[in-house]
Amino acid sequence: xxxxxxxxxxxxxxxxxxxxxxxxxxxxxxxxxxxxxxxxxxxxxxxxxxxxxxxxxxxxxxxxxxxxxxxxxxxxxxxxxxxxxxxxxxxxxxxxxxxxxxxxxxxxxxxxxxxxxxxxxxxxxxxxxxxxxxxxxxxxxxxxxxxxxxxxxxxxxxxxxxxxxxxxxxxxxxxxxxxxxxxxxxxxxxxxxxxxxxxxxxxxxxxxxxxxxxxxxxxxxxxxxxxxxxxxxxxxxxxxxxxxxxxxxxxx
Amino acid sequence: xxxxxxxxxxxxxxxxxxxxxxxxxxxxxxxxxxxxxxxxxxxxxxxxxxxxxxxxxxxxxxxxxxxxxxxxxxxxxxxxxxxxxxxxxxxxxxxxxxxxxxxxxxxxxxxxxxxxxxxxxxxxxxxxxxxxxxxxxxxxxxxxxxxxxxxxxxxxxxxxxxxxxxxxxxxxxxxxxxxxxxxxxxxxxxxxxxxxxxxxxxxxxxxxxxxxxxxxxxxxxxxxxxxxxxxxxxxxxxxxxxxxxxxxxxxxxxxxxxxxxxxxxxx
Ligand SMILES: Nc1ncnc2c1ncn2[C@@H]1O[C@H](COP(=O)(O)OP(=O)(O)OP(=O)(O)O)[C@@H](O)[C@H]1O
Ligand SMILES: [Mg+2]
Numbered sequence: 001x002x003x004x005x006x007x008x009x010x011x012x013x014x015x016x017x018x019x020x021x022x023x024x025x026x027x028x029x030x031x032x033x034x035x036x037x038x039x040x041x042x043x044x045x046x047x048x049x050x051x052x053x054x055x056x057x058x059x060x061x062x063x064x065x066x067x068x069x070x071x072x073x074x075x076x077x078x079x080x081x082x083x084x085x086x087x088x089x090x091x092x093x094x095x096x097x098x099x100x101x102x103x104x105x106x107x108x109x110x111x112x113x114x115x116x117x118x119x120x121x122x123x124x125x126x127x128x129x130x131x132x133x134x135x136x137x138x139x140x141x142x143x144x145x146x147x148x149x150x151x152x153x154x155x156x157x158x159x160x161x162x163x164x165x166x167x168x169x170x171x172x173x174x175x176x177x178x179x180x181x182x183x184x185x186x187x188x189x190x191x192x193x194x195x196x197x198x199x200x201x202x203x204x205x206x207x208x209x210x211x212x213x214x215x216x217x218x219x220x221x222x223x224x225x226x227x228x229x230x231x232x233x234x235x236x237x238x239x240x241x242x243x244x245x246x247x248x249x250x251x252x
Numbered sequence: 253x254x255x256x257x258x259x260x261x262x263x264x265x266x267x268x269x270x271x272x273x274x275x276x277x278x279x280x281x282x283x284x285x286x287x288x289x290x291x292x293x294x295x296x297x298x299x300x301x302x303x304x305x306x307x308x309x310x311x312x313x314x315x316x317x318x319x320x321x322x323x324x325x326x327x328x329x330x331x332x333x334x335x336x337x338x339x340x341x342x343x344x345x346x347x348x349x350x351x352x353x354x355x356x357x358x359x360x361x362x363x364x365x366x367x368x369x370x371x372x373x374x375x376x377x378x379x380x381x382x383x384x385x386x387x388x389x390x391x392x393x394x395x396x397x398x399x400x401x402x403x404x405x406x407x408x409x410x411x412x413x414x415x416x417x418x419x420x421x422x423x424x425x426x427x428x429x430x431x432x433x434x435x436x437x438x439x440x441x442x443x444x445x446x447x448x449x450x451x452x453x454x455x456x457x458x459x460x461x462x463x464x465x466x467x468x469x470x471x472x473x474x475x476x477x478x479x480x481x482x483x484x485x486x487x488x489x490x491x492x493x494x495x496x497x498x499x500x501x502x503x504x505x506x507x508x509x510x511x512x513x514x515x516x517x518x519x
Contacts (some may be wrong), residue, residue, distance in 0.1 A: 058415050078421030088412035091513040092434040101430070102420040135514025153420055 002069030002156035004032040010063035024050040026213040035187040039200035042210030081155030089134040096130040102153025120148040140171035211252035299481040307481035323466040331390025343402025364396040368454035394447035401443025405436025438510040
């Protein structure tokens with residue numbers, strides 16, 4: 001795992017139909033330490049997805065730099081694993097093949113891949129579904145696959161854009177608990193984007209609040225770990241932090 | 253649905269599906285016989301069922317049917333296989349580059365419409381009568397439809413899937429092999445199915461004009477001798493061969509891959 005830094009990151013979109021430009025992200029600087037879990041929240045349209053897509057290399061950067069472990073990144077690469085809101089699993093590959101896709105691309109052999117599949121499917125509680133196809137799984141199961149598919153490739157940084165937004169509330173809480181457990185076990189560097197303030201506070205070490213393409217404020221979350229909803233739902237500190245972040249988002 | 257499938261043994265379901273499929277066709281045969289008998293139809297206009305069966309048996313016994321069927325199937329196979337081998341790589345190549353695809357896709361749409369029998373006259377000028385001209389017509393019918401569908405398949409692979417592949421470290425070649433080809437497969441299979449449908453129709457038409465063997469020629473020849481019963485028999489064979497090809501070859505291909513992946517709806 002490595003640290004991630006954004007230096008004066010900016011993005012200007014050009015709308016060819018209206019002939020106007022949109023400053024989606026303006027001069028954002030952020031340091032994420034190796035093994036840190038940072039959540040990014042902010043109102044719709046404040047530039048969260050744009051920032052993540054620039055880090056992932058999916059959209060060109062208009063200004064500034066993205067550094068992973070001190071090295072500037074250009075374009076997408078396996079050093080930055082991505083978990084997508086729409087899961088983006090490969091429908092033509094089984095669950096095990098999806099999970100070992102990254103290693104396969106690196107030339108990892110069959111036997112080694114079988115071990116990786118076993119390990120990561122166990123981590124996601126999906127050992128029984130190894131040979132099924134994604135369309136045979138529930139949304140929650142699909143996103144578990146999405147998470148371990150990214151992790152199994154040993155990225156330096158894990159990028160997640162509202163990964164749990166399209167599953168039901170019950171499943172979402174389970175997935176959040178599983179993600180904290182996995183994070184506590186493996187300590188990946190994570191940038192996690194969400195609309196959901198409680199989710200951000202529950203998961204992160206630090207919550208970054210964005211407003212109109214700028215960092216409005218950063219809030220440290222020093223709640224003890226391991227975290228579970230059973231304990232936190234009534235926890236005064238959790239409620240206090242959630243309220244604080246919510247106020248910031250609403251003022252953004 | 254899945255549970256019901258699990259409880260009914262496969263052979264039983266399959267036989268029932270076959271029966272359900274055959275029943276209307278058998279009904280048609282019954283009506284045909286009744287109409288011919290009741291209205292005492294002139295056999296030149298439309299013969300009754302036994303006459304057609306007898307004529308059919310004759311063409312089987314003297315080996316002429318086998319010769320025509322073999323000729324037709326051979327042409328379809330060669331034309332289709334050649335077309336697929338060229339169309340899929342080209343379609344993918346076009347799909348990889350947006351510039352190329354937007355430039356070529358109007359052309360492909362144009363030729364996809366034109367594909368098939370419209371090429372017969374010029375094909376006979378280029379290749380003379382026989383195998384070359386007919387295979388060319390079939391090639392045309394399949395090629396443009398498959399190429400266009402492949403292009404469509406590649407260019408409609410969702411962006412997140414491409415992004416996922418890129419951030420998992422795929423090289424260009426791996427992207428092609430692991431993402432673009434399988435991602436486009438539903439469309440490729442659809443293209444092959446429609447293309448072969450065109451090809452089969454085109455083949456019959458081409459064989460009426462440009463050869464002296466094959467099912468189309470069999471129809472044409474029988475007409476010259478006023479052998480309506482042979483014409484009707486040949487028409488039935490043409491229909492049956494297509495149904496068998498489609499149901500036993502193309503549909504299972506679709507089921508084995510893309511339906512299992514949930515990429516198309518079960519038909
Ligand atoms: N491809 C694009 N072309 C033009 N403008 C864009 C494009 N993508 C995003 N924008 C604009 O950039 C701004 C930021 O968008 P972005 O998707 O990053 O917001 P977001 O914070 O992720 O929103 P949400 O919470 O709704 O997902 C918005 O004003 C949006 O309209
Ligand atoms: Mg977004």
